[in-house]
Amino acid sequence: MDKIYVAALQMVPGIGNRRLMKLIAFFGDARQAWQAGRSDLVACLDEATCHNLIGIRQKxxxxxxxxKWQEQGIRLSLLTDPDYPALLKPTFNPPLLLYYRGELPADNNSMAIVGGRRASAYGLNAAQMLGSELAAAGVCVVSGAARGVDTAAHRGALTKGRTIAVLGCGVDVSYPPENRDLLDRIAGQGAVISEYPPGTSPHPSFFPARNRIISGLSRGIVVIEAAERSGALITVEHALDEGRDVFAVPGSIFSAISKGCHNLIKQGAKLIDCTGDIFEEYQWSNSGTGAKAGELDLQPDEFAVYEQLSFDKPISLDEIVAATDLTVSAIAYIVLQLELRGLVAEHGSQYYVRTKGGI
Incomplete structure (x- = not known):
């Protein structure tokens, strides 16, 4: 029950982690601090913060x-609780209280995948492939549920296993809005986590702070299509401060959205082009990471369409028509079936790529 009082105290403007810990130490626990009279509170708080606390307490x-939180499936974990993530606990400035939906990780086999929001087909495919194959090997994939690389990594992981989304808003808030269903799926196969109370709207200042949690939950971090000033590089800084491993997926030398990754590689990050490069660092098994391309069990017409597609360059429906003897309607039907199997993804209006998530 003490956790709910910690949460309530955190809602008071002017009470951050340091003041909260000072209050708990002074009064013995969060409940006593919450219920304390003004004369006792002024020993720990300035007049304005004391006024804020009493005002919120009355309402x-x-x-x-x-x-309400219990009905919403929202749970709380204190830094001192046994279920608090072991990798996050010893990091610099860990959240005193975590809000989450789902189940917190019970082991330390976690890897973060982060990258640009405006990812190319290549970047999305790389994120989905790595997410899928890491999850298939029993590794929990951690990311931030942002558009682009984060979303692709979560989707890949959900096809095979566990994933964690760390939010810069409350765990009951869907951001970006189109990821509402994705976040619900993540809560069912892992956890949606935040240090911000339920109902908190996203704010630009919250996202750099949440990046330390993404890093703190992970043994290492994989960076995909990060530009020179990408927010993903803030996560890298936290990872380096905590002594975590940094991996980078290379992109085209002509691609501005991969400049950040290339700089990381120059500075000593490990270049990776498959999950095996990660597994060898931790002596993890890569068994069960999916079928090979030759085991897709495609019909002749399906193979004819699939063969025209690339993993990194979107191909239009018209180009597929020109390269095969099939009609437009037949190709459209085949592409739909391949999409449903997770083998193909639409990238722009009627442009398609192969996707590694279904392999």
């Missing part, structure tokens, strides 16, 4: 709040 029904 907030603690028991009703706890019941």
């Amino acid at each position: 907030l029904d603690i028991l009703a709040l706890a019941e």
Whole structure:
């Protein structure tokens, strides 16, 4: 029950982690701090913060709040709890309280995959492939549920195993909005985590802070299509500060969105082009990472269409028609079936690529 009082105290403007820990140390626990009188509170807080606390205390029904969160499937984990993620606990400035939906990781086999929001077909495919194959090997994939690389990594992981999304808003807030269903799926096969109370709207200042949690939850971090000033590089900085491994997927030398990755490689990050490069660092088994291309069990017409597609260059429907003897309607049907099997993805209006997530 003490956790709900910690959460309530965190909602008070002017009370951050340091002041909160000071309050708990002074009063013995969060409940006593929450219920303390003004004369006792002024020993720890300035007048304005003391006024804020008393004002919120008069309006907030603690028991009703706890019941509401329980109904929403929102759970809390204190830094001192045994279920608090072991990798995150010893990092610099770990959240005193985590809010989450789903199940927190019970082991340390976690890898982060981060990258650009405006990813190319190549970057999305790389993220989905790595996410899928890491999850198939029992590794939990950690990312930030942002558009682009993050979303692709989560989707890949969901086809095979566990994944964790760390948000820069409340765990009951869908951001970006189109990822509402994805976040619900993640909560069912892993966890959606935040240090911000439920109901908190996303704010630009929250995302750099949440990146330390992505890094802290992970043994290492994989960077895909990060530009020179990409926000993903903030996660890398946290990883280096905590002594975590950094891996980078190379891109085209002409691609501005891979400049950040190339700089990391120059500075000593390990270049990777498959999950085997990661597995060898930790002596993880890569068994069960999916079927090979020759085992896709495609019909002749399906293979004819699939063969025209690339993993990194989107091909239009018209180009497929020109390269085969099939009609437009037949190709459209085949492409739809391949999409449903996770072998093909649309990248722009009627442009298609192969996807590694289904392999």
